Amino acid sequence: MTGSRPLTIVQVLPALNAGGVERGTVEFAREIVKLGHRSIVISNGGGMVAQLQAEGTEHLSRPVHRKSLRSLGQVRPMRRLLRELRPDIVHVRSRMPAWITWLSWRKLPATSRPGLVSTFHGMYSVTPYSAIMARAERLIAISDCVHQYILDNYAVDPAAITRIYRGLDPAAFNRQACTEDWRRELYGQYPELAGKRIILMPGRLSRWKGQEAFLQVMSQLIQSQPDCHGVVVGAAEPNKEHYLDELLQQRRQLGLESHVTFVGHRSDIQAFYGLAAVTCHLSSKAEPFGRTVPEALACGCPVVAYDRGGASESLGAGFPQGLVEPDNIPRFARRISELLAQSHRIELPRAFYLETQVRETLAVYHELLSARGQP
Numbered sequence: 001m002t003g004s005r006p007l008t009i010v011q012v013l014p015a016l017n018a019g020g021v022e023r024g025t026v027e028f029a030r031e032i033v034k035l036g037h038r039s040i041v042i043s044n045g046g047g048m049v050a051q052l053q054a055e056g057t058e059h060l061s062r063p064v065h066r067k068s069l070r071s072l073g074q075v076r077p078m079r080r081l082l083r084e085l086r087p088d089i090v091h092v093r094s095r096m097p098a099w100i101t102w103l104s105w106r107k108l109p110a111t112s113r114p115g116l117v118s119t120f121h122g123m124y125s126v127t128p129y130s131a132i133m134a135r136a137e138r139l140i141a142i143s144d145c146v147h148q149y150i151l152d153n154y155a156v157d158p159a160a161i162t163r164i165y166r167g168l169d170p171a172a173f174n175r176q177a178c179t180e181d182w183r184r185e186l187y188g189q190y191p192e193l194a195g196k197r198i199i200l201m202p203g204r205l206s207r208w209k210g211q212e213a214f215l216q217v218m219s220q221l222i223q224s225q226p227d228c229h230g231v232v233v234g235a236a237e238p239n240k241e242h243y244l245d246e247l248l249q250q251r252r253q254l255g256l257e258s259h260v261t262f263v264g265h266r267s268d269i270q271a272f273y274g275l276a277a278v279t280c281h282l283s284s285k286a287e288p289f290g291r292t293v294p295e296a297l298a299c300g301c302p303v304v305a306y307d308r309g310g311a312s313e314s315l316g317a318g319f320p321q322g323l324v325e326p327d328n329i330p331r332f333a334r335r336i337s338e339l340l341a342q343s344h345r346i347e348l349p350r351a352f353y354l355e356t357q358v359r360e361t362l363a364v365y366h367e368l369l370s371a372r373g374q375p
Helices: 020-034 049-054 069-085 095-105 130-134 144-153 180-189 211-224 242-253 269-275 292-298 309-318 329-340 354-371
Strands: 008-012 038-043 058-061 089-092 115-120 138-141 161-163 197-202 228-233 260-264 278-281 303-306
Touching: 008 020, 008 069, 008 095, 020 038, 020 049, 020 354, 038 069, 049 058, 069 095, 089 095, 089 354, 095 115, 095 130, 115 130, 115 144, 115 354, 138 144, 138 354, 144 161, 144 309, 180 269, 197 211, 197 269, 197 292, 211 228, 211 242, 211 329, 228 269, 242 260, 269 292, 278 292, 278 329, 292 303, 292 309, 303 309, 303 329
Parallel strands: 008 038, 008 089, 038 058, 089 115, 115 138, 138 161, 197 228, 197 278, 228 260, 278 303
Antiparallel strands: none
């Protein structure tokens, strides 16, 4: 077990539905339970609660998700809950839960307060509302660019910030993720993919994620690589289903109906990484991390991405030849063509795996408790 004694660790986030923060919370909870710690998650619930509980974490359902002044009514109940649970660490992962937790925490006796840690999962708009994430005793940044964002926008002690990459689970993302049975089933659903070199575009359908740019890339790529086929994995955000209609119209206009397939949301993205010849990351703005990049690399798939934001950090560390100057679509298409003609050695550093994330996060907890005179 990491550290001198088992800890009681509470994580607080809005809900446990699909999403990167949610999945990371569940995975982290599972790993600290394996190490002998008591794991508790407070959220409004959701589809991942059953998995969380099956893997040994306690879940307490509280309405901490609403971005509304009415949520401040949860401050006193949260304070009572913290008194009952007596955790060693409370780790907040979103702004409204952070407000509720901090307002509860600061009125607890200093001698019995848990350590308060926040993770900046994004580069939030710089507002008083967002500033709550910087009020924790220790801050975790999920990438170097997020680390710099914190320093640039909040008056915090640099020594209180630790950069810890979001770690992926090697049991899910590995070179054996794509099996022959899976391929046969996929080709039964989408026969147009059989015998093609797959160019993968993962991510929810959103304008800034780059699906429109991907269609332009494919329009240029198939002129020199007619055996390539684009696959877009991801669904539209709620109430934005019209964006898929726009993308389908753009596909028709570019003459790509027989060259690009939209497969919607999939729970088997790791198998698609194993199938693909190249994975694309085309976000139009700097992402705080860009999880699809290390996921694809862990599955042995080359990645091409714009050289900005968190995505460039993992790609620069594991496959730097995939970096392209931002927003240069012709250069992006050429880089894919170049990679298709080469063999590759991909080595994703251990810093991007779950084991490292867990170890380094627990080190932050123990350092904080030690600084407060707690063993």
